[in-house]
Amino acid sequence: MTLQKLASELANSKLIKRHITKSVTDPKFLSRTLLITSVSKDVFAYALRVENTLHNDEIPEDKKAFTAKMDAASGLATAVTQIATGVLISGGKFQNFVSDKLFKSLKDNPKALSAAKASFSALSTLVLASVFAKRVVTPLIASKFASYKKDNNDKNPDKHDNFDKVV
Numbered sequence: 001m002t003l004q005k006l007a008s009e010l011a012n013s014k015l016i017k018r019h020i021t022k023s024v025t026d027p028k029f030l031s032r033t034l035l036i037t038s039v040s041k042d043v044f045a046y047a048l049r050v051e052n053t054l055h056n057d058e059i060p061e062d063k064k065a066f067t068a069k070m071d072a073a074s075g076l077a078t079a080v081t082q083i084a085t086g087v088l089i090s091g092g093k094f095q096n097f098v099s100d101k102l103f104k105s106l107k108d109n110p111k112a113l114s115a116a117k118a119s120f121s122a123l124s125t126l127v128l129a130s131v132f133a134k135r136v137v138t139p140l141i142a143s144k145f146a147s148y149k150k151d152n153n154d155k156n157p158d159k160h161d162n163f164d165k166v167v
Contacts, residue, residue, distance in 0.1 A: 019033070027095075027117060027118035027121040027122060028090050028091075028092065028095075028121065030118065030121070030122050031086070031089075031090035031121045031122045031124075031125035031126070032086065032087070032090055032125070034122055034125065034126045035082065035083065035086035035087075035090070035125055035126060035129055036083075038082065038126060038129075038130055039078075039079050039082050039083055039086075042075065042078050042079060042082070042134075043075060043079050045075075046071055046072065046074060046075025046076075046078070047075065049071040049075070050068045050071045050072050050075070053067045053068045053071055054068050069145075070142060070145070073141070073142050073145040074138055074142040077133075077137065077138045077141040077142055077145075078133050078134055078138045081129075081132070081133035081137040081138060081141075082129045082130060082133040082134075083129075085128065085129040085132050085133055085137075086125050086126075086129035089124055089125045089128050089129055090121060090125040095117065095120070095121050095124075098120070098124070099113075099116070099117045099120060099121075102116075102120065103116045103117065103120075
């Protein structure tokens with residue numbers, strides 16, 4: 001079976017068609033689908049970073065485990081904060097509150113108001129969750145984790161973790 005045929009069969013499967021139909025009719029579902037897609041991409045990228053760090057000969061051996069832990073902590077913090085923020089932002093109360101303020105001029109046109117709310121929900125969830133998680137929360141959490149691990153390693157120089165054997 002060729003890759004093109006496999007992709008075509010997957011795209012035309014009942015599962016994908018149901019998913020697309022639900023995404024079109026339910027803005028919350030669409031927002032959360034986009035959020036999970038973004039988080040999955042980030043988790044995969046951070047996993048690759050950890051793997052590359054552990055096999056990078058340019059990084060000194062005594063720094064590899066720490067750098068890999070920092071990458072893993074950043075990835076975990078990014079995923080958790082993106083999901084938490086995205087669920088909060090895509091929630092009905094938040095979306096209705098913001099949409100009512102932003103789209104006052106569309107109150108007389110229910111179809112346009114619905115489309116505007118759906119679009120805003122998807123975009124705001126994806127953008128705000130990503131920006132907030134990646135640029136605000138993750139650096140705070142990861143730097144605290146790094147400081148803790150550095151202090152712990154400085155106090156116990158003989159007790160370093162063998163992170164590369166775990167991954």
